Amino acid sequence: MSLQVRHLVAGHGKVAIVRGIDLDAPSGSVVALLGPNGAGKTTLMMTLAGLLPSQGGTVSVGGQRLADGNAEKANRAGLVLVPDNRALFGSLTVADNLAIARRRGGMSDKDIRELFPSLQPRWKVAAGSLSGGEQQMLAVARALVQKPKVLLIDEMSMGLAPVIVEKLLPVVRHIADTTGATVILVEQHVQLALEVADQAIVLVHGEVTLRGGADEIRSDPARLEAAYLGGDVAATTS
DSSP states (O other): OOEEEEEEEEEETTEEEEEEEEEEEOTTOEEEEEOOTTSSHHHHHHHHTTSSOEEEEEEEETTEEOOTTOHHHHHHTTEEEEOTTOOOOTTSBHHHHHHHHOOTTSOOHHHHHHHOGGGGGGTTSBGGGSOHHHHHHHHHHHHHTTOOSEEEEEOTTTTOOHHHHHHHHHHHHHHHHHHOOEEEEEOSOHHHHHHHOSEEEEEETTEEEEEEEHHHHHTOHHHHHHHHTTOSOOSOOO
């Protein structure tokens, strides 16, 4: 398993926001992390990335247990976060945003242009002048030049028109298939996320209410709705 999480408890200060999270995600797979606002999804992603210390449990990548609350070591182990605010350097060009993040073995500029052709004519444009969709492409591209083993994407569709989301989410599937990276995707467009994912987890009030194969969960909307409402449906569906 590329990413393994055991009994993870995380939050801010002494307040636990997510509790008892277990996750096994193989290389090349996509996990959709779903749930209503305030469920603890971003807290979980920040903890996986080492930006928040855990309050219990373990996170391992490729069998290597990560140091708790150490973002630099997590990144070196191959865990790369695309935050929900994108965190781009707005005054720097697309090319410069990629150059300062690049790691040996990561995607080349040619690879990025092929994956995101819309960035080609914007290569020398400041990131702050890009459209929302272009900024999201750049945020993902900046992660890919770091050669991630585990790619954490928090709210890819935030602030984007549905037509842009429909184009971006299949790229997530392509990334997992072609690079072998494990992708953990937080997404509010539930059906679109389930179309590209292998497995899904629904998180409500910091606890898992449903987990299983993405196709099976997508085919049972009543159970998915019950999970969002906090129903007792946490058993694996497949």
